[in-house]
Amino acid sequence: MMAVADTCFIIDWARYTRSRVLFQVFDRVLVPRQVLDEVRREPTVAFVAEGLARGHLAYYEPTPDALREADELVLKSLSTPSLRRVDLPEAVCLVMGRRLGFVVLTENLGAIALARSLDEYRGVEVWRSIDVLREAFRRRLLTGDPREEVERFSRETKHVFREEEVEEVVRCSRTS
């Protein structure tokens, strides 16, 4: 399974002590240039550099055509009152997700809503960190107390998940 990750997602997983599970859930995670451009801090750069060196991450330079489509997506999000804005890095990820059939990894509510709202993007799978943790428990890549693991992730990355989302991780860990 392949994925493409946006900036916030990469930054958060660089903070998580069990980040290696991301590369067990996915064979490879693409990092577009627009995402890498926003990475500046040493720990995040180290995470990305190690991931690239090991082949878990792959750098991708979007074509002008893909960038044009991403820009159109940004403008559509800005000009449609019912949509929440998306910015270029997330839009690039959505375009790549649609074109290549990759899972889009993001915590951006705009990107999540847009993929559910626009017909041409409705087939794009958008996963948040909690979805990756759930999948990891489902496939037994993570074991132990799922609540403790979600709590660890939340503490290390400063996330808050809704209780029903945590319950779903617990349920998947039991049925796997």
Added chain:
Amino acid sequence: MNLEEWAREVRRRMADWAFIESQPPRLREALKYLVEEGDLYVAARLAGLSVDEMDELRVRANIPIAV
């Protein structure tokens, strides 16, 4: 309460307002925008930082990503 309203309420409640108010004006306003909108990219542009640097400020200000 929809997802956006819930997320905004969580960010407002958990944010370290003393830390936010102690920041220089540009960073302070960017953090306040982040609390209200949850948009790290635009907050980073307001602050004149990269998203990565803005996220570090977010953590120090105890503003959660609520999804």
